[in-house]
Amino acid sequence: MQLTSKIYINLLIFTISQARVLKYDYTDGCQLSEQIKNEIASYKDVKDQILDYVIDGEFKGKTYEELAKFVDKFGARPSGSKVLERSIDYMIELTKSEGLDDITTEELTVPHWVRGKEKVTMLEPLYKNLAVLGLGRSVSTPPEGITAEVIVVKDFDELEKVDESYIRGKIVLYDPIFTTYGDTVLYRTNGASRAASKGAVASLVRSITPFSINSPHTGSQTYDEGVPKIPTAAITLEDADLVRRMYDRGEKIVLNVKLSSKYNEKTSRNTLIDLKGSEQPKKLVIVSGHIDSWDVGQGAMDDGGGMFVSWAAPVILKRLNLTPKRTIRTIFWTAEELGLIGAKAYEEKHRNESSNINFIMESDEGTFAPLGLAVGGSQEARCIVGEILKLFESINATELIEEDNPGSDISVITETGVPGASLYNANERYFWFHHTEGDMMNVESPEELDLGAAFWTAVAYIVADLSVDIPRQVQN
Amino acid sequence: MQLTSKIYINLLIFTISQARVLKYDYTDGCQLSEQIKNEIASYKDVKDQILDYVIDGEFKGKTYEELAKFVDKFGARPSGSKVLERSIDYMIELTKSEGLDDITTEELTVPHWVRGKEKVTMLEPLYKNLAVLGLGRSVSTPPEGITAEVIVVKDFDELEKVDESYIRGKIVLYDPIFTTYGDTVLYRTNGASRAASKGAVASLVRSITPFSINSPHTGSQTYDEGVPKIPTAAITLEDADLVRRMYDRGEKIVLNVKLSSKYNEKTSRNTLIDLKGSEQPKKLVIVSGHIDSWDVGQGAMDDGGGMFVSWAAPVILKRLNLTPKRTIRTIFWTAEELGLIGAKAYEEKHRNESSNINFIMESDEGTFAPLGLAVGGSQEARCIVGEILKLFESINATELIEEDNPGSDISVITETGVPGASLYNANERYFWFHHTEGDMMNVESPEELDLGAAFWTAVAYIVADLSVDIPRQVQN
DSSP: OOOOHHHHHHHHHHHHHHHHHHHOOGGGGOOOOHHHHHHHHTTHHHHHHHHIIIIISTTTTHHHHHHHHHHHHHOOOOTTOHHHHHHHHHHHHHHHTTTOOOEEEEEEEEEEEEEEEEEEEEEESSOEEEOEEEOBTOOOOOTTOEEEEEEEESSHHHHHHSOHHHHTTSEEEEOOOOSOHHHHTHHHHSHHHHHHTTTOSEEEEEOSOSOOSSOOOOOBOOOOTTSOOOOEEEEOHHHHHHHHHHHHTTOOOEEEEEEEEEEEEEEEEEEEEEEOOSSEEEEEEEEEEEOOOOSSSOOIIIIIHHHHHHHHHHHHHHHTTOOOSEEEEEEEESSOTTTSHHHHHHHHHTGGGGGGEEEEEEOOSOOSSEEEEEEESOHHHHHHHHHHHGGGGGGTOOEEEEOSSOSSTTHHHHTTTOOEEEEEEOOTTHHHHTTSTTOSGGGOOHHHHHHHHHHHHHHHHHHHHSSSOOOOOOOO | OOOOHHHHHHHHHHHHHHHHHHHOOGGGGOOOOHHHHHHHHTTHHHHHHHHIIIIISTTTTHHHHHHHHHHHHHOOOOTTOHHHHHHHHHHHHHHHTTTOOOEEEEEEEEEEEEEEEEEEEEEESSOEEEOEEEOBTOOOOOTTOEEEEEEEESSHHHHHHSOHHHHTTOEEEEOOOOSOHHHHTHHHHSHHHHHHTTTOSEEEEEOSOSOOSSOOOOOBOOOOTTSOOOOEEEEOHHHHHHHHHHHHTTOOOEEEEEEEEEEEEEEEEEEEEEEOOSSEEEEEEEEEEEOOOOSSSOOIIIIIHHHHHHHHHHHHHHHTTOOOSEEEEEEEEOSOTTTSHHHHHHHHHTGGGGGGEEEEEEOOSOOSSEEEEEEESOHHHHHHHHHHHGGGGGGTOOEEEEOSSOSSTTHHHHTTTOOEEEEEEOOTTHHHHTTSTTOSGGGOOHHHHHHHHHHHHHHHHHHHHOSSOOOOOOOO
16 A cells, blocks of 8 residues: 555545544435345345355465465566566466456556665664665665764654754654554655755654564655755664664764665556456446555565455456456556556546446455445445445445545545445554565465455445446535 | 573473463462461552552652663673673663662673674575574574575474485475474474484574564574584574475475674673672572573563563662562573573572572563563462462462473572572563564563562562561472
């Protein structure tokens, strides 16, 4: 999951709007006809068929096994890399081997930021190497690094209060304590430019996570126009807190920061797999995840799992000979991590046909045990999806969370008024592993992936097969 | 905490004997006189005085603050290092500044194993750097490393079943799934020699932990006589499981293992701080922890916290003008991590006076919230300690676990029949951080350290002040 500034704002709004959700139950306003309720209830058998096949039947363990084979073969798949393109080719072949051959790729230009050697060393008051990960698009330091004193601030307010003359020539360390991702990630994404505008020569951020075993977290950041681009990186909670304690004791802290990287542009592809609808093939229910990852770990959680449950949907339906009325389109977004690049290109290219999208789904916040969906769109859309979710009581996946523009990639489409949902799952530990070397297969579980794939497939099928479209928000 | 082979056996016995403990309640056989029960109950006021002073009074936060200052100043303190000796000097000065000057140091020869550069790279079927930590006393590889194919075994039984001709020239990876430390640590401590005896050229072990964020765990290992010494290291759960999956798929895995280290001997010191008893100053109640640490992280948990609660005991009593009848001796063991070296030297040096030890306590399994004590010794000893623990209901630290030879360092003394106890605490996550770069102040909490220091001090005071000695086991 990557978040652009725009999305942060959505996230913030979402965070604030939680209070509203607690007071307000969307079901209060639901006035679904008995006819549609009965129709939805009639999908119980096909839902059971899908769940049985995936959780206890022939597909049991398949999603985990295929995800493991994939990430073990390719490892990390950064935007613009050759390995990402090879992994796209592999997924196309894997899909074809399942008898699904309505596959399209759409080319686009993507950023290619390549991490070089990175080292942060504390020189005073103690000699110590700090675990570090440079942030996406960070510029390099000179080869000998930048050696400077550190100033620690917990937030932008604190930064603003410090006189420029005191910051000039120093390294700024932001050490916000993790509350929500939306609240604290700002120091990762905007910290460098904010520090540079006050004269800092480099910036560091306490990794955006609630928990650590000295594990640094990378992630994207963007430079503001008209401000010097300074090198920027994340250090661990442990080391940030060490620096903070020293700072609060009045000790002088001197670091040497060495970062190197290269940046250029390459061509990559979004991948579209269609399971054509039997009655309204132009109408789309999209299920999606991103195929690129950060350059650390295996990208098994972010977003290998999300991509694979979306891959599983048409595969499972094909194997079960279930063809819904509308087309189910699986999309593997490319270059999500550096700013939803693939999703933006898709939205632009398909803007004229966006009325064809009946519903768009994304899994990019973990594939732990599914709990339900975070749904955006009209009240009626939520009422219909909520009614569908009632079918998933046997696997405890009935919860509907209201979100204005759910998802990360799909938010560029849902914010245009297309109804959509992201997978709501038991992801309390998601940010422990997010963007770290620990994003590997150990985070995933075969049983949870089976539940996720079964749920995802059944929901997509039902939405794509209903006699009615998911109603759109009336645009103001 | 470090465990020698001997101790593993104790641990295994303990693990097995758990079943017995569940069936058998030591209190069934307790026949304490009303007199001793009343005497113990009469310590309620002094116990409250200590708890109030540490948890809510002047000492509140002091243990955490002093521990942080200490580990932030010195960082890791490996056996034989100069920094360990400087940290001992610092603790002596800190103790003197509290008005405690009955301090003795006892010199001994300790191992000095110094980690050099370490790198493990997968060459086939995928190029990938694996996070690694060499194990204590490991020999170096040649500078270009050892490049060889990997064979994966889950335990020694599996190793024994493989023909020597198949192992010869290969790297053995042990990947036991963590159950208990006692059960799985054998593959770290004895894995190299067992693999070498079958012709392996290096050995690796899946880190001994139930949880990981790609965090390798170091630890000691020993070479058997008459078997070639091969380089040995720990890799992470994630990478070990990756190699296992590849291996089970029939893929050929080739690693390059580069390890370097130096090994020699140095002089270090055990540190003894006495708060002389008012009536029987020769009789000792010992509270202890070890001052050395592994060379990763800060050694804040293992065993900075344990050392500091033991340091706090005489400091708190001195500040409160509480002098028990017997002497309270705080010991900072040295060189625990490479084989309980300091404790063994102490036991040898003081063997003739060991009858003076009334009770010996150690904290080396974390200083999370205290729950009670793991107690070794006679039935009567447990009865008295159990009666004392009843006083700690207000902080939920009343549990008595029966253990044959509790502790790591003190086990060399408790196994000679001296009654003793180790701190039993809420340490479910202890092995997540144990021997990793993540053993830093973030593992510790001011509130939990206050509870631990208060509990430790009050128990030590009461045992040292009772009218009766803690009865010894009748030796067979």
